[in-house]
Amino acid sequence: MRVLVIGGGIGGMAAALALLGEGVEVEVYEAAPELEEIGAGLQISSNAARSLQRLGLGDDLERVGVAAEAIDMRDLRTNELLHHTPLGEAAAQRYGAGFYQVHRPDLLGMLVAALPAGIVHQGQRCVRVTQDAEGVTAWFESGRTASGDVVIGADGIHSVVRRQLLGEQGLEFSKIIAWRSLIPASRAAHLDLPPRCHVWWGPHRSAVVYWVSGMELLNFVGIVPSEEAHAESWTAQGEVATVRRSYEGAAPQLQAIVDLVEAPFVTGYYFREPLPRWGTGRATILGDAAHPMHPFLAQGACQSIEDAVVVARCLSRHGRAGAADALREYEDRRRPRTSRVQTLARSHERMWHMSDPEEIDVRNGQLRTMMDVDPAGETIWSWIYSYDPLEHADAAADDPAAVMQRTESRRAWRLWANMIGPEDREKGTPGIRDAYDRMLLDNFPATEGTVIEEVDADGVACLLVSPPDTADGPVMVHLHGGGYLVGTAASSTGLASRLAAAIGGRCLVVDYRRAPESVCPAPVEDTLTAYRWLLHQGVAPSRVAISGESAGGGLAVAAAVALRDGGDSLPSCLIALCPFADLSLAGSSIDETAGQDPISTRQLLTQMAASYLQGQDPTTPLASPVYADLRGLPPLLIQASDVEALRDDALRLAAKAEGDGVDVEVDTYDDAVHMFPIFDFLSEAGRAVQQVGSFVQRHV
Template sequence: MHVLIVGAGIAGLTAAIALRHKGIDATIIEQAPQLSEIGAGIQIASNGSVVLRELGLEQAVAAKSVIPKSFDMRDIRNGKLLYVSPLGEEGAQRWGAPLYNIHRADLIEILADALPSESVRLGVHCTGFTQDDKGVTVHVEDGDDLHGHVLIAADGIHSVIRKQLFGEDDVHFSNILMWRALIPAEKLEGIDLDERGNYWFGPGRTLITYWIRPKNLYSILASVPSGEVHRESWTESGDIDELRASFADLEPRAQAMMDQIDTAFLTGMFYRDPIDRWTDRRVTLMGDAAHPMVPFLAQGACQGIEDAWVLATMLEHYGEDNLETALEEYEQRRRPRTTRVQSGARAMVKLVHESEPERIKARNGRWKGMQHIDPMTEATWAFVWDYNVLEEVKRPAGEVQGLSATREDKKMERPESQRAFDMWKSAFTAEDVARGHDGMREGYDRFLTTHFPAPDDLSVENAELGGVEALRVRAAGATAADNRTTVLHFHGGGYMLGSAKGSVEYAGRLAKAVGGDCVTVDYRLAPENPYPAALDDAVDAYRGLVNSGVAPSRILLSGESSGSGLALALALTLKMAGDKQPAGIIAICPFADLTLSGASIKEFAGQDPAANRDTLAFMAASYFQEHEPRDPLVSPLFGDLKGLPPLFLSAVEGESLYSDSSRLLERAREADVDVTMVPVKDSVHVYTLFPFLPETTETLNEISRWARRVTG
């Protein structure tokens, strides 16, 4: 078998080495006349390091790189520490291999030296290809065509092969420019720049800096809004005065470092959107040709390295007689994962380049909250660093986790539950995720209003309760009455997503179930409005409802997911304040422990498309921020439940948050609370949102009977 690879970057070189490691011959075609010292520092995290280790290259990499002790993220103006990701020996033990900071040229040299010189053909410009049932021919400019069994396009973001395969697609500019500079160690003497990731974040700009050759060379990546640099300066050598003007208000240590820059080069930050196909028969894509991504997860090189190992493994496994099948499975294993990483990288870009003071405050508060519940920063990094491709490639292809962090082959037992599962799995697009909480918020409202529109005959009125906006929903044909039961409902969405409007359809079914009204509350959302904003709104809405003439004995609190946690926190607050308690609480699939200590979060990882540890941590930390997450009014699971009204509890066995419900049930019983538990099998998180599920009908019937009992 002979494999042709176009492009001698990190992905292409690693692919050739991995193929030779598997006993497969490969030839690389590279248009550059030599592999020169280009670029600056790059990071090879554990998910890339394990492959280099398997290929016998880690020792050479370690000799020319630096292992940072941590990533230290600071405010660019005052130097205040905002967030720390432990690395060094502690990180290597947790993630299975070290993270290396290295000069790109050093890594390219190590990879090239691992190949016979004749296997890398420099100065050869690929113009296209043709293929048939016997192989692939690569057409070159001013030379003889090359022939092989398969062709791998590793020719970067402007791939010639990708364009021929799938046509022209847009290259997106992020409106961010990146200055790259290298500083010799002797110029940094006396400046406290430890062997860490020394990062600074300011309005719309970042400084990502670290040692790349031990005590020898320091790398700086400085990003700025594109409008701060004149277009005529967008050349390989930028104007240092413009760089300094963009970073004129630095804390002293960062300023001392930046003053030592003599030259820098400037590039735009570009990316492409994920595509639906990489492969056509005997030709496929890898690295930046397949999934060009922004650099703020430092995963461009590592994802190409992962590609290389999977590709080589598939070609070895299927052999020359099944090459097309090998390439199809390679894509099946890689495309869902890289789509998730591409979107995550763009979300990180948005997060670290916030420019408005209130959004910067919210981001920094979220980071503070993450340190409370996630000291190893696993929610940020585990999905990339904790992926050992050497082991993952041995598992069935369908176990790869895509954008929803759910195994691609996960199947439900019934067609109805599969339909709900698939709806959750596709609730957010790659673009939603890339836009951070803004995109996810829009995506969640789109999901709810598209799939669960309110029926035309539903009565919906604007309501204001204690200064809090809400919607009063009444089932068709129902009329107002003094003795009607009123459900005060709090929507889910991790305190970060959701709206009263998005919950109207479900509110209508709740109103019908209890034979009354349902008032769904538009409480303030995190991260702009952290704890206790949502709880304050819940208290004001409850008291406003009571002041409007509804007796507490006719009020049922209700919520799904985080809305259930808010309803429980409201009940605890009312108890402490001496307010009269409502008649009962309906908690569907509650998110009641924002410390994420429930065993089911880990146990059912990859099986729940609606909730996973990474997203739950992001949402939880956005809500409590600098507050203690074990506070019972944040995590009502830890509260004193004694004296609370009757509780109707339901959850799905197999969902990530099931432990929150099972522990709530236990604590409620210990506190002598009148608790009804309805466990559900083969379903999805907050299943009651899905009216077509039989278990939804059954549960609402149970709620109807329970409501009549507790309201008398």
């Protein structure tokens, strides 16, 4: 097999090396007459470093790169440390490779030096590619042509190959630019900057600083609104005074770095929505040609390197006769990953450049809690840095839902796994909220004949869910799930309608305040207000149960603790369905079920805990009732799945309650997803709801 790689940048050279390593013949065609990269830095995180090690370049990367000790994120105005991620040897142990900061020309030179002579052809600007059943042909401005079995476009954001394959694709200017400069170490020695990635976040702007070239050069990147500069090309020279004006009022440490900048040049950032496909037949694209990245995850070069090793492995596996199949497999394996990175990198601009003081306080509180809950920073970075592209390329292309045993449980698994799309992720918390409500409301509406009324419970919005002929029955105060971050009373009415029917009564579903706008104990306070309002309507406490799913399950127990401590009359019983009951995330099942539970991942749980706590102790009892004194609480029913991430939260809560003298029933269900009672097509959902009904009827 012979592969033509169009483009001799980092992605193209990495592809050539990977193809040679797989025994595939390759030729690289580069438009520039001389191989060169713009004199700036880039970061090679552990995922890409591992790939370079696999290509035999581990020692070379150590030589040309600076091993980063940590990532420090600070407030641009005050220099307050917002988040610290340890790297160095800890990252190498955790993710399988270190984290390096590299001068672009050094990295490109390292890749080129590893290639045999005669493979790279310079001064060959591709103008057209064609293909037929037998192979591909690339046509060059020089009049030269080249033929092969496959063509890979690694020719950047303005890719000729992509345009030939897919037509014109929209490219939008992001309205942000980056000032870039390299500062000699001799001028920056007094700054005493350790070999870390130093990041400053500020209103409408940020800065990133790190050492490259054996700590001989300090790389500065200043990201500001585009109207503060008047150039969009990679090499346009800027005025030093303009850069300094962009950082007036910055923290003294950052200001001192900016004052050292000389002859800055400008980078304009562009983006394109994730493409639905990357190629046709024997032709494909990689790197910026396929998925241009915003800089906020530092993954542009890294994702190109991942692309390179995966496309090489797929081509090697399928061989010449299966070239088109190989490229389809490459695309199927890579597009979900790059789309997620691409989307989140773009969405991070808002987090970096927040300007509203209240939003900044919330963000900073979340970051402080994340350092408490996850001091290694795995929640933020593990999904990127621990990724092994070759391991992924070699994995069987099985249905990931096959971790579940039954057809119906796989259906439920897929609903969770596919709930949040790229557009939802890009919108951040509002997008995730929309996705959660959409999934529940579209799939699990209230049962037919149920009446749903809006209720103002002394200022707390609630929904009263009443099946037919249940006005005289008990009342269940129900608390929706969603990790305190997402979910609404409306999205929980499907489950509430079935619970109400099972108890022969009604459900008062509380629309409690959510994080990050409101923090612990706001949902507890809202639950108590709604409960007290219900009693004031003449409903006896002995006729009331409090229930909740997921975070609502933990909240139900926390609310009962607060009622007891406040001297209130307690409800007849409590029900915690798959409870999120330990926001310190100490339960071992969170990691044991990684890959099995598609929704309650450590990453998402940490985000939820950080949003709710915002600097509070994760073991505070009203947030994490596994640490509460549960003595004197009413009978408690706990349900959970054997294979969900929060299984240990449920079991530990049951053990704590039993140890404190509470009458506890705990039931676990095999081959069930998190919050399985919601999924009304599951047989175990019906059994669980009926068990709740029997439990409540025994105690009211």
